[in-house]
Amino acid sequence: xxxxxxxxxxxxxxxxxxxxxxxxxxxxxxxxxxxxxxxxxxxxxxxxxxxxxxxxxxxxxxxxxxxxxxxxxxxxxxxxxxxxxxxxxxxxxxxxxxxxxxxxxxxxxxxxxxxxxxxxxxxxxxxxxxxxxxxxxxxxxxxxxxxxxxxxxxxxxxxxxxxxxxxxxxxxxxxxxxxxxxxxxxxxxxxxxxxxxxxxxxxxxxxxxxxxxxxxxxxxxxxxxxxxxxxxxxxxxxxxxxxxxxxxxxxxxxxxxxxxxxxxxxxxxxxxxxxxxxxxxxxxxxxxxxxxxxxxxxxxxxxxxxxxxxxxxxxxxxxxxxxxxxxxxxxxxxxxxxxxxxxxxxxxxxxxxxxxxxxxxxxxxxxxxxxxxxxxxxxxxxxxxxxxxxxxxxxxxxxxx
Numbered sequence: 001x002x003x004x005x006x007x008x009x010x011x012x013x014x015x016x017x018x019x020x021x022x023x024x025x026x027x028x029x030x031x032x033x034x035x036x037x038x039x040x041x042x043x044x045x046x047x048x049x050x051x052x053x054x055x056x057x058x059x060x061x062x063x064x065x066x067x068x069x070x071x072x073x074x075x076x077x078x079x080x081x082x083x084x085x086x087x088x089x090x091x092x093x094x095x096x097x098x099x100x101x102x103x104x105x106x107x108x109x110x111x112x113x114x115x116x117x118x119x120x121x122x123x124x125x126x127x128x129x130x131x132x133x134x135x136x137x138x139x140x141x142x143x144x145x146x147x148x149x150x151x152x153x154x155x156x157x158x159x160x161x162x163x164x165x166x167x168x169x170x171x172x173x174x175x176x177x178x179x180x181x182x183x184x185x186x187x188x189x190x191x192x193x194x195x196x197x198x199x200x201x202x203x204x205x206x207x208x209x210x211x212x213x214x215x216x217x218x219x220x221x222x223x224x225x226x227x228x229x230x231x232x233x234x235x236x237x238x239x240x241x242x243x244x245x246x247x248x249x250x251x252x253x254x255x256x257x258x259x260x261x262x263x264x265x266x267x268x269x270x271x272x273x274x275x276x277x278x279x280x281x282x283x284x285x286x287x288x289x290x291x292x293x294x295x296x297x298x299x300x301x302x303x304x305x306x307x308x309x310x311x312x313x314x315x316x317x318x319x320x321x322x323x324x325x326x327x328x329x330x331x332x333x334x335x336x337x338x339x340x341x342x343x344x345x346x347x348x349x350x351x352x353x354x355x356x357x358x359x360x361x362x363x364x365x366x367x368x369x370x371x372x373x374x375x376x377x378x379x380x381x382x383x384x385x386x387x388x389x390x391x392x393x394x395x396x397x398x399x400x401x
Contacts, residue, residue: 002044004028008037016090018103035110060097060125066154068102073147082143083109101125114138128293129273136280149276160268160356167363171370178378183221185385190214193389207392210385246298261366262297264359267326268352269294270304275349284344285312300326317344327351 004025008016016037022028025042032039068089075085086106093099101122108118116135119126126134130150137146194211197203217224238244252258273291278284288308295301303324310320318335321327327335331351338347 002028004042004044006032006042007040008032009040016103017093017096017099018090018107019100020107031111035107060101062154062158064095064098064101065125066151066158068098069147069154070151073144073151076144076147082115115143129277129290132290133277133280136282140281142280146280149280153272153276156272157269160265160359163360163363164265167367170367171374174371174374175378178374178382181378181382182385183217185382186214186217187221190385190389191218193392196393204392204395206388207395210388210392249298261359261362263300263325264355264362266295266297266300267331267355268359269296270326271348271352271355275345275352278345278348284317300324330354 002022002024004020004022006016006018006020006028008018020028020031022031025044029039029042032042071089072082072085075088076082080088083106086102086109090099090102090106093102104122105115105118108121109115114135116131116138119134120131133146133150134143137143190210191214194214197207197211235248238248252262270291273294274287277287277290282290285308288304288311292301292304292308295304304321304326307320307324311317316339318332318339321335322332331354334347334351335344338344
């Protein structure tokens with residue numbers, strides 16, 4: 001099968017861009033005519049362009065997926081059919097990557113292909129949780145409700161990501177400014193002072209240390225920057241290796257402050273996913289399977305895998321989850337209440353909401369604490385250098401007298 005890209009106009013006069021698979025160009029053109037499209041251009045993708053197409057598909061951002069999901073939710077809940085809804089989104093797509101994605105989904109649905117299958121063909125764009133819920137919605141006839149839940153979840157995940165980034169921006173800026181100040185002092189200020197000490201038979205040890213440190217930084221700072229960059233790149237590459245990722249997760253879990261933040265984030269993710277799937281009518285063992293895909297930390301995932309296995313063997317849910325750090329004592333009491341009442345979906349949603357509040361409060365506390373600590377540390381370093389410089393100048397004056 002060959003892949004063709006095309007430009008056409010539909011019956012309403014709207015411009016349509018998309019891709020279609022067929023055995024040859026004639027068959028591809030016939031398929032488009034059968035879809036009541038007026039073809040303007042039709043071209044086969046070569047192997048290199050297919051690689052470029054894959055790159056374009058990967059450029060579909062999380063914000064665009066959230067927009068697509070939200071718009072589909074609104075259209076489906078308004079009574080618009082899925083093929084007409086995709087057609088509307090196709091005409092209103094604002095980027096080429098989004099247009100190609102929606103065009104592929106629209107063409108597949110018009111050919112009678114299930115939406116979930118069409119989404120599965122776009123590897124790496126939709127998460128397994130997303131695809132499974134869409135498939136469930138198709139089977140149960142509840143796609144409007146499913147897309148409403150997915151839309152709310154994507155918005156929630158985007159807000160969570162935004163709060164993490166926001167919490168790191170200001171301390172990061174302070175750190176960067178302080179590092180630049182240190183580099184400026186050692187590269188420009190201290191070297192200009194070195195002329196003051198030429199010809200002196202003996203200089204204070206702190207002055208000698210300052211001058212030596214400045215000379216070392218001037219000679220090796222680019223090598224130092226290169227080593228730091230290589231280390232970051234190596235850590236990022238190694239994190240893709242499962243065995244190394246486990247060790248990195250274990251190391252990060254021991255960093256003071258980081259372990260609690262990671263635990264809260266994973267608690268929010270897991271319980272949100274569980275609440276959404278149980279609310280959609282998925283059985284608890286299957287829900288646990290699918291919710292595991294939302295967990296990023298390998299150590300926490302292992303504890304939840306063990307809990308899932310116990311549930312599949314007939315174990316009680318609350319007893320199985322008790323050994324996982326994702327659920328604290330209060331959360332476990334809520335799960336036990338949910339088991340008694342039969343409303344686990346609401347319970348997991350409540351746990352997620354509480355975890356999110358705890359996370360936001362902890363972010364605010366850490367940010368308010370981290371800012372003055374960074375300022376004190378970096379200010380102490382810069383201030384120490386200034387004090388040494390002043391003492392050195394005083395010592396020169398003393399020698400002159």
